[in-house]
Amino acid sequence: MPRSSNTREVGGGTQSVERALSLLRAFTEEHPERRVSELVQLTGLGQSTVSRLIGTLEILGFVTHDSHSGLYRIGPTVVGLAGIALNQSPIHLQSRQIAQDLAGELNLGANVAERQGPELFYLCNFEGRSAPRSFTLIGRRGPLHATAMGKALLTDMAAEDIEGLIGARYPTYTPKTILDIDNLLASLAEGRERGYTTELEELAFGRACLAAPVRDRSGRIVASLSVSGPLSAMDLPRRQDELAMKVIEQADRVSSGLGYHAAVPSAIAGG
Known part of the structure; x- marks a missing residue:
């Protein structure tokens, strides 16, 4: 039986979440700043997918972007969530x-x-x-x-x-x-x-x-x-x-x- 449109939406949404989280996990103590090209290489995702997801993460405050260096780093939204977790x-x-x-x-x-x-x-x-x-x-x-x-x-x-x-x-x-x-x-x-x-x-x-x-x-x-x-x-x-x-x-x-x-x-x- 073919999947319903709702099932396809849920599956696609889950995949997008997993891909976005894979981008966030690419930022580490050793490498707190990343370029889009690095994220593409580390995650195996296409450049257009990485650019789209990292842009969304920037809008939501999960990453910030330095326009001069072209580097992305973890943003204030992540820090805020970490504070909530600690306070719980x-x-x-x-x-x-x-x-x-x-x-x-x-x-x-x-x-x-x-x-x-x-x-x-x-x-x-x-x-x-x-x-x-x-x-x-x-x-x-x-x-x-x-x-x-x-x-x-x-x-x-x-x-x-x-x-x-x-x-x-x-x-x-x-x-x-x-x-x-x-x-x-x-x-x-x-x-x-x-x-x-x-x-x-x-x-x-x-x-x-x-x-x-x-x-x-x-x-x-x-x-x-x-x-x-x-x-x-x-x-x-x-x-x-x-x-x-x-x-x-x-x-x-x-x-x-x-x-x-x-x-x-x-x-x-x-x-």
Whole structure:
């Protein structure tokens, strides 16, 4: 039986949406600006299709165009939607002020991330005076095995679940990156025992990070909170205990805001 006109319209509309989204996905951290010719090459779409879709996206504010350079970049509509998404996140709402205050108090970076599949996803990022950045980490993703925040997110997971999620061997970022599940499990066991996880030049040279898990009402780990910065600013030989205590304390505050209450051991009868 032939399709109705409504079915054809729905199918065509879906295809147009998919094509438009493929154009938006072509903009990355490494390539935040693109020419039409690049978009044609990356998406495999015809030049007339790309020109038509990118023009519509520009009208709607999803991209902007620099008439001098001919380059397109992500537009204000996407930024607005990202803000709406963040403001609907209970983790972001509960942790934002806490992370901002922590960065100001310690003069270090303070970050909050959740897990999305096999990666961490930054929800908050504030930089103190001793750990400046010229860009925000919000919206970025990162590896679970090579970051203190990622390890904190894995702390309560069983070994077989971790292996099913990220495998048994991992990408290398520096000579100090954990490369296999056995060493990762050993690091997680240490983190469980002391209440926080560490990262010492495992993702990037010259940087360190301490993180603690954040739990929701059910007690499940849903996020992690960290302090980070250059090795000189973190000064772990002298400050690790102090920083760890701060991170654990503030992660617990976020957990409390999400409804988590740690179980208190019952008093021994007659004790």
